Amino acid sequence: MKSPWPTKKLGEKKYFEILGSGIEKFEGEKEYLSTSSIEGNKIIAPECKTTYQKRPSRANMQPRLNSVWFARMINTIKVYSFTEANKDEIDKYILSTGFAGILCNPEKVDPRYLEKIFLSKWFNDLKDSLASDKAIQKSLNNDDIANLEIPLPPLHIQQKIVKILDTIQEAVEIQERIIEKTKELKKSLMHLLFHYGLAGLRVKELMSSRVGELTSSEIEKLGLKLKKTEIGEIPEDWEVVRLGEVCEILSGGNAPQELKYFENGKYPFVRVQHLDGEKPYIEKWDLINEEAIKEYNLKLFPAETIIFPKSGASINLEKRAKLKIPSCIVNHLCALIVNQNKIIVDFVFYYLVTKKLSESSGGSTLPYLNLSKIKNLKIPLPPLPEQQDIAEILQTIDQKIEIEKKKKELYEELFKTMLNKIMSQEIDIEKIEI
Numbered sequence: 001m002k003s004p005w006p007t008k009k010l011g012e013k014k015y016f017e018i019l020g021s022g023i024e025k026f027e028g029e030k031e032y033l034s035t036s037s038i039e040g041n042k043i044i045a046p047e048c049k050t051t052y053q054k055r056p057s058r059a060n061m062q063p064r065l066n067s068v069w070f071a072r073m074i075n076t077i078k079v080y081s082f083t084e085a086n087k088d089e090i091d092k093y094i095l096s097t098g099f100a101g102i103l104c105n106p107e108k109v110d111p112r113y114l115e116k117i118f119l120s121k122w123f124n125d126l127k128d129s130l131a132s133d134k135a136i137q138k139s140l141n142n143d144d145i146a147n148l149e150i151p152l153p154p155l156h157i158q159q160k161i162v163k164i165l166d167t168i169q170e171a172v173e174i175q176e177r178i179i180e181k182t183k184e185l186k187k188s189l190m191h192l193l194f195h196y197g198l199a200g201l202r203v204k205e206l207m208s209s210r211v212g213e214l215t216s217s218e219i220e221k222l223g224l225k226l227k228k229t230e231i232g233e234i235p236e237d238w239e240v241v242r243l244g245e246v247c248e249i250l251s252g253g254n255a256p257q258e259l260k261y262f263e264n265g266k267y268p269f270v271r272v273q274h275l276d277g278e279k280p281y282i283e284k285w286d287l288i289n290e291e292a293i294k295e296y297n298l299k300l301f302p303a304e305t306i307i308f309p310k311s312g313a314s315i316n317l318e319k320r321a322k323l324k325i326p327s328c329i330v331n332h333l334c335a336l337i338v339n340q341n342k343i344i345v346d347f348v349f350y351y352l353v354t355k356k357l358s359e360s361s362g363g364s365t366l367p368y369l370n371l372s373k374i375k376n377l378k379i380p381l382p383p384l385p386e387q388q389d390i391a392e393i394l395q396t397i398d399q400k401i402e403i404e405k406k407k408k409e410l411y412e413e414l415f416k417t418m419l420n421k422i423m424s425q426e427i428d429i430e431k432i433e434i
Contacts, residue, residue, distance in 0.1 A: 004425060005153040011146025015108050018142050019101035023062040023094050026052050030091075032059045035071045035098040038078040041119055046093070061095035066111045069099040070118040072139035074128040081115040100145050113158035116165050117150050121416065122423045151423065161422055163434055168415045175408035179401060186397045190354055193390045197235045197382055199224045201393075231378045238382045244375030247348065248337040251310065251371065252329035253298040261292035267300065268327035272309055275333075277319040280349070280398065282307070285327060298328040304345050306336040306352070310369035320352060334369065343381065346391035351379055 010016050031046035032055065038044065050059060061069075063082045071078035078099075082090050095101070104111045117123050126148065131138040140148075153161075192200030202222055219226065225236040234240070243249070255271065256262070265287030274284050292298065301307075307329055308320035322345070329335055336352075338345045355377065382390070421427045 005151040005157075007149045008152045009146060010102055010148045010150065015105050015152065017103040018145055019061065019064065019067060019103055020142075021060045021097055023052075023060055026091075030055075030094050032056065032096070033080070033093050033099075034058070034096045035073070035076065035078050038071070038080055040077065041079045041081075041115060043080065047096075050094075055094065058096045058098065059094050060097050061099055061101055063090045063093055063095060064101070064103055065090060066104045066106050067101050068104065068111050068114045068118060069095060069101045070127075072098055072100050072131075072141075074131045074138040077119060077124055079115055079118040081111050083111050098139075100140060100142070102145075108155065109152065110155060110158040110162060112162040112166075114150075116162065116419060117423065120419050120423045122420060123148075123150065151425070153429075157429055160429055160432070160434065164422075164429075164432060165415060165419060167434070168411055168418060172408055172411045172415065175404055175411060179404045179408065182397060182401050182404060186394065186401070189397065190350060190394065193393065194351055194354060194380060195232065195234065196224060196226075197238065197386055198389055199235070231380065234380050235382070238380050240378050241381045242375065243336075243348075243377040243379055246339050246343040246379075246381070248339075249371055249375050250299070250301075250335045250337070252307075252331045252333045252335065254296050255330045256288055256292040256296055261288050261295070262286065263289060265289045265292075267293060267298075268323075268325060269298075270307065270323070270327050270329045270333065272330065272332050275307070275309065275319050275321055277321075280322055281324045282321045282327070283324070288328065293328070300326045300328055301335045302326055302337065304338070306338070306345070306349055307333050308336070308352070310334045310371070320349070322349065334371065334374070344384065344387040344391050346395060347382075347387040348379070350391060350394045 008015050010018065029049045029051055032048050032050050033043065034047040037046050047056075047059075050056065063069075065082055065084070065087055068081040069079065080095075080099075102114060104114055127140060128138075130144050130148070131140050152158075189200065189204065192203050194200075196203050196219075199222055203219075203224075206218065206222075226233040227236050229240045231240055252270075255269070267288050267290070268285040269288045269292075270282055270285045274282055276283070288298075293300075301323060303323050303325050305323045305327075306320055307323065309332060323329075336348070338348055381387075418427070422429065
């Protein structure tokens with residue numbers, strides 16, 4: 001049986017230093033990374049820019065070269081490191097005291113290896129089991145951290161592990177770029193299709209070889225005749241209608257509160273938190289029973305009903321989805337039931353994403369959707385066959401995005417599996433050729 005790697009405590013000063021709070025005085029502004037700024041091992045968005053004097057009280061941790069940071073709280077995997085590869089970021093950021101910082105002795109510890117350790121399920125299970133409950137949210141203090149014991153193979157093995165895992169992570173990043181590019185394609189196509197109709201595909205082809213909008217003569221050469229309307233230029237055979245002329249727009253009902261209304265539930269009940277702007281259909285919901293339907297006088301909306309929020313800090317029609325099956329919805333949501341004799345559901349679904357709900361919200365501190373204004377929202381109405389074609393083009397792009405997302409998820413799962421198998425020494429690293 002293979003000998004296990006030696007283990008070292010994070011408090012062993014020959015290998016590590018646990019960094020204390022306090023930052024060096026600086027001029028101008030730096031970006032503050034709170035724990036919410038990090039997702040996995042990537043910066044999503046800095047909390048804010050701040051000066052030394054005006055920084056938040058928690059913005060008090062100083063990045064160092066060869067330091068690795070992880071969130072102290074339980075059930076939280078947020079890790080970031082400062083190495084030779086990104087050493088220019090050391091002067092750019094300050095961090096929250098919600099992070100623990102570990103400085104590595106680079107002669108014995110590769111900080112990129114330590115980052116992988118901190119991302120592993122093995123480490124996070126250990127971290128969560130030792131977290132103190134003295135704070136409001138259970139978290140590790142420096143004494144807890146000093147006693148954390150991690151596997152530490154020879155430096156060349158650490159570097160090999162990093163190379164294996166980085167190769168998988170690069171594949172994840174490639175997928176992310178493909179997804180973003182495909183989303184950009186969808187956005188540009190929506191703009192063209194809702195302006196030029198199916199001729200928008202030819203317009204896109206022409207625009208790919210030049211800069212700027214097409215001239216009127218170029219549009220005429222495409223055989224495309226446009227007319228001016230209150231929503232801009234659209235093809236001559238299209239109409240402009242109010243959304244309320246082709247759809248019924250309704251609010252949801254009050255949410256049942258008592259446990260008895262959820263016992264033996266069989267009717268889907270959709271809340272705002274069940275909306276996922278990335279997916280066309282609602283995939284999660286609560287279940288309520290018939291008693292709840294009667295007591296709260298709830299309406300079951302048909303499948304393919306489009307729903308979106310009617311209040312909130314960031315109302316926009318990107319956060320909309322369709323019901324898979326007949327469902328009730330909460331009163332913070334609007335239901336849009338399409339008259340399919342006049343308009344294709346998915347044509348409306350895709351067109352609405354180009355409109356911001358905040359344009360139709362009231363003037364209160366918390367934006368609120370005015371239903372009468374939404375009913376009066378002017379939308380283009382092509383002939384039904386062209387609506388169907390436009391919807392199918394955009395559905396094809398959405399399917400492409402979903403395929404690429406699934407590939408990304410597979411690589412992410414492979415990364416986790418490899419990471420955990422390496423940490424548990426189920427894989428003999430020495431035998432892997434790279």
